[in-house]
Amino acid sequence: MRNTPRTTLRSRRRAGRALAVGMAAVMSTALLGACSSDDDSDGDGGNGDEEITLRVGVFGQFGFEESGLYDEYMELNPHITIEQDSITDNGDYITQLRTRLSQNSGLLDIQAIEIGNIAEMTTELSDRWVDFNEYPDVDASHFVEWKNQQATDPDGRLIGLGTDIGxxxxxxxxxxxxxxxxxxxxxxxxxxxxxxxxxxxxxxxxxxxxxxxxxxxxxxxxxxxxxxxxxxxxxxxxxxxxxxxxxxxxxxxxxxxxxxxxxxxxxxxxxxxxxxxxxxxxxxxxxxxxxxxxxxxxxxxxxxxxxxxxxxxxxxxxxxxxxGGAFVGVPEAGENKDEAVALAAWLTAPEQLAKLFTERGSYPSSAEAQQLPEVLEATHDYFNDAPIGQIFSQAAADVPTTVIGPYDQQIQEGITDGLLALEQNDLSPDDAWDDVVSALDNAVAE
CATH class of the missing domain: 3.40.190.10 (Periplasmic binding protein-like II)
Incomplete structure (x- = not known):
């Protein structure tokens, strides 16, 4: 989404977008081995001595569950059980997440973050998230640079790992x-x-x-x-x-x-x-x-x-x-931070990201995944066998690095609401714009 737009439209509309597609979630063989804390190179969820349940919070359908990634991870890590909580509307989801972050309670082990909300998380609420840079087994270098920039706070802390871009x-x-x-x-x-x-x-x-x-x-x-x-x-x-x-x-x-x-x-x-x-x-x-x-x-x-x-x-x-586009982060208040970080890294590494693009249309936020043959050569049967790998790879190569602020989502909503009012209420462009500015003066007052 973000986005990651919304870059976004109204948060309830974003829910529609989230329901339509899965967010990219991927892994690399090297990362699996690096993240493993025992001799089992197929698992990266801990030492296997303790049964652990990891809860993942998302909005809409990210594709993690629908694509079988959770099942695959649990097969690799038998001591891990993954449960997903999904809220259809990102507006409802982000309201709940803000409240829980401010109270440092009720948080799940992994929480999704929509691109329109990432600036808020890297500024006002940054200290409520773990810094992935502190985990040597997490390699974020495979993401496109601007995706990492969006999820990095002013102190250089990386609080989110990218899923998809748009x-x-x-x-x-x-x-x-x-x-x-x-x-x-x-x-x-x-x-x-x-x-x-x-x-x-x-x-x-x-x-x-x-x-x-x-x-x-x-x-x-x-x-x-x-x-x-x-x-x-x-x-x-x-x-x-x-x-x-x-x-x-x-x-x-x-x-x-x-x-x-x-x-x-x-x-x-x-x-x-x-x-x-x-x-x-x-x-x-x-x-x-x-x-x-x-x-x-x-x-x-x-x-x-x-x-x-x-x-x-x-x-x-x-x-x-x-x-569009999104991220996953691990709250500091979580009870299983090490295991959650390992799962978040696994869900956002290159090879399965490419798989989810071919299966669900989520274009990878990983530069490494973008160069894999299954991405570059992907076609879409429904769209006259369109070479979507070529089309979207070419577009992704020239995407600008957009400045995103804490009120990005509200401003986008306000402007698109103004355009809707213009179309449906027969307003002039000047009158519609004046209404937009008046509404936003109240909504985003700093």
Whole structure:
């Protein structure tokens, strides 16, 4: 997610995204051996003399349980039992996690952290997490550098290990493009948008004139905004760590293009990850998703079903960006910190990360995993055998290192809420923006 966007949209929408895809969780043979504390090189969960239950807290479906990783780890470490607690909505999850961290009680052995919340954890609540740098058997060097930077506090403590990241493409309906007289081949579609987001909207104008009746070009103004803003280093905060959303080029450009799309009638005007948006995807009510990260492919497949197979495809985005991603951390108040650290490292190492990309669409946050053949050569049957390994690897190579602050999630929510109000309540861009600023002045007062 993060993201890791959300980078995020509303926390309840993020839950929809989390339900759609699994987060990456992986291991390497070397790490297994290094983390083992006895002669059993297949296990890294302790010396095997004591029965231990490790509890993992996540939001939505991270994929750890669904992919069988917990079962595999327990088979390697018979003395370990893993139990997972999952809260569907990240908004509910993070509220509970904040409370438990502040009280240093009720915490599970491992807790997931969404990218939109990582800055809060590395600042206000950093001392409530273990520092993975203090564990010599944990090797975080295989992660992409910016992922580690996001989870490192001002004192250099690494409080989270990355699961997935969200390099983006543009997902589109080939049948609707054909009806509009547009090319359907993904390389040709990539070329259509290559000049930038202005080219994308120009194609939208052609689609509106020539495309099938009742089908919008894109899903939502919020989705358009997210596609644009996620391609910048400075969005809601500046390099000095100050709230700057009213002054950044990212927000100004994203708002202008998103309102342009809305006023031109190119958007379906729906709220992402809500039931009517899901139904519109199933019905074929819009032709493109301008921000379509790797994890979105599984979501489209789950919502569009058999009717969307081989008509959805994915092209390169005109501007590389990242939407989404997450981390796992180990609370200092946990009772089994050593064993929890070993499990967290195992769940985020390279080889299984690659496996989860091919099975669940979670693009690995590990640079090492990204270079494995199973990632680079991955295709997606549902999307016309699209070479998703190539597409998202190319996007990931150019993702900017985005400045993330403690109120990133709230600011993103406020702006996308403003765009939704513009679309659904017929507000002018200026009036909608004034409402956004007024609401955020109260929500993120420092």
């Amino acid at each position: 390099p983006t493409g543009i997902c589109y309906r080939t049948d609707f493009f054909e009806q509009a007289g547009l090319p359907t081949d993904r390389d040709e579609v990539t070329e259509l948008f290559a000049g930038g987001w202005e080219d994308y909207l120009a194609v939208g104008d052609q689609f509106a004139a020539e495309g099938p009746e009742g089908v919008a070009f894109l899903d939502s103004a919020g989705g358009m905004f997210n596609a644009v803003v996620s391609g910048y280093e400075e969005r809601y905060y500046n390099a000095e760590g100050e709230i700057a959303y009213e002054d950044t080029e990212a927000v100004a450009t994203g708002w202008e293009l998103a309102t342009q799309a809305a006023e031109a009638g190119l958007s379906s005007g729906l709220e992402q990850f809500q039931p009517d948006w899901n139904q519109a995807m199933a019905n074929g009510d819009f032709a493109t998703l301008p921000s379509c990260p790797a994890w979105m492919l599984g979501y489209i497949q789950s919502q569009a079903g058999e009717g969307g197979e081989d008509v959805w495809d994915v092209a390169q985005s005109p501007v590389p960006s990242n939407w």
